[in-house]
Amino acid sequence: MKYQPLTYKNLNRYSISKRKSKVSINDFFKSDNDDFFSCLPNILASKDLKDIISFCVNAKNNGKKIIVATGAHFIKVGLSPLFKQLFENKIIDHIAMNGACIIHDVEIAMNGETSEDVGDSLKNGNFGMSEETGKLINLAILNGFKKRVGLGEAIGEWLNNSDFKYKEYSVIFNAYKNNIPITIHVAIGTDIIHMHPECNGAAIGEMSLLDFKIFCNSIKDLSEGAYFNIGSAVIMPEVFLKAVTLIRNLGYKLENFITVNMDFIKHYRPSENVVKRPTIDSGKGFTLIGHHEIMLPLLFGEILKRLKSSRFNIS
Secondary structure (H helix, E strand, O other): OOOOOOOOOOOOOOOHHHOOOOOOHHHOOOOOOOOHHHHOOOOHHHHHHHHHHHHHHHHHHOOOOEEEEEOOHHHHOOOHHHHHHHHHOOOOOEEEEEOHHHHHHHHHHHHOOOOOOHHHHHOOOOOOOOHHHHHHHHHHHHHHHHHOOOHHHHHHHHHHHOOOOOHHHOHHHHHHHOOOOEEEEOOOOOOHHHHOOOOOHHHHHHHHHHHHHHHHHHHOOOOOOEEEEEOOOOHHHHHHHHHHHHHHHOOOOOOOOEEEEEEOOOOHHHHHHHHHHHHOOOOEEEEEEOOHHHHHHHHHHHHHHHHHOOOOOOO
16 A cells, blocks of 8 residues: 555553443433423433522522513513513512613503514604603603612603503513512613603613612622523623622622523623623523523423422412
């Protein structure tokens, strides 16, 4: 032969029985079990899902916090009644939202419908120009500004005092009604209400800053608890990262907690600012990829179910 191949003559081998393997039949799907979560394999994402549920159940039974940060998509896929149930049973201890959540949540409360066709209405400049949405929300914000309360509290109180026909479907109303802290974190120019003449940037900025401080006050008690980022790719991951460093700078211990990012795909900021960086020295970060309308009822429904069968005080 012109070219010489490598010889295997002195190759070192071992028995497969001596090797450490990452997959075992002990972790396989259990076809003889009627309980859905018990059937799931203890491998990759299904193991993560079960670990998250177990951690949250143990955390709540030990008086620790579950804090949820969200974008608006969970409202648009019909999950408001799920969150009402979670608030009523004190499963969630704080809900933090971006500015879009106000729009969709209030439109549901007012009209029973939300989510306009952006592409169609953008062509003639009608996108975001609903008078009720732009005017009434901005006036509620201005009223809250006069009272020197946070943005979440202002919208919650307004919805609570309203006669809106569908307010029972409002996430903000139900959080306010059940004394769950609501904070709203706004970037100016991102929401349709910023295009209306009643909008006051000073009010939104001051009230959103106050909400950041209220959010930080909850984050300082996150040790041994769980933090969920649901569908926010930029705003809430950035807010969380700043809250974590502020709390640690002030001397509070923030350790042994888990973070969970839930979205359709992996994004840079949630992966770094929620899953990875805050838990580098203590705790663990998880990523669950999937549709909110499927994943959230599965995950939180199981947490609620297990807590009902434990010593946790479910109403």
